[in-house]
């Protein structure tokens with residue numbers, strides 16, 4: 001079983017079947033919240049739950065926790081445990097078919113080497129015939145709608161899959177410092193999709209996305225997502241709103257100057273990150289950009305106004 005090909009939308013389906021409507025869902029982080037089956041149903045005796053969505057589940061890491069009764073009622077642990085307790089035997093069986101390694105003794109996480117999907121087509125190498133297919137046209141139109149240039153397609157070897165489990169997705173590969181593939185982002189280019197992102201299983205916390213393109217002696221830009229990183233030279237995406245310990249250590253060790261550019265809705269996270277980085281030998285070498293309104297990094301087209309780069313007190 002290739003662990004990188006887990007169908008997380010199928011895991012999500014099982015959870016939705018078990019708990020009904022979700023309260024929040026972040027498909028990029030594979031995180032979803034529901035009313036807690038213990039404190040919102042059993043304890044309060046409610047039929048429909050309390051609408052608070054305190055039960056948080058990360059179906060990629062395979063863990064859950066209730067923010068209210070985890071300590072008092074042991075409402076935390078593996079998804080396997082959750083489904084065993086609240087799902088039907090059939091649902092548990094379906095889950096184990098998707099993630100057979102998550103059995104009773106769990107926690108033995110083995111990552112297989114990431115490879116590009118065999119259906120991957122790189123835009124830069126696409127044949128003339130390929131360019132005439134509807135799949136190519138649809139993918140390329142999406143690229144254009146995101147203001148991604150042909151130069152970016154080349155530099156980052158961006159491509160797409162027209163078939164397979166990454167069907168109808170744009171692929172941005174990541175290569176390590178030696179140029180070996182170590183991760184990729186697979187984003188749907190369909191307007192209606194349950195899973196915007198479907199990324200391979202990998203030890204994301206030890207990956208520096210496209211490290212082979214990073215020059216540590218120059219200004220390093222820290223951004224949130226892979227799609228942000230392609231718009232700015234020498235940018236590293238955190239692949240989420242929080243920085244891994246690995247990236248933090250690497251920056252501390254190697255960076256000469258850092259500029260943090262997160263989305264406008266993450267200004268508080270950006271400030272927190274600024275203060276975390278701006279210490280020890282990095283003191284005074286960290287800068288931050290506050291993007292206004294609903295501007296995102298693509299809108300900047302790689303050009304950040306010098307006046308928008310500042311330091312905090």
Ligand SMILES: [Zn+2]
Nearest residue numbers: 036039066069
């Ligand atoms: Zn609870």
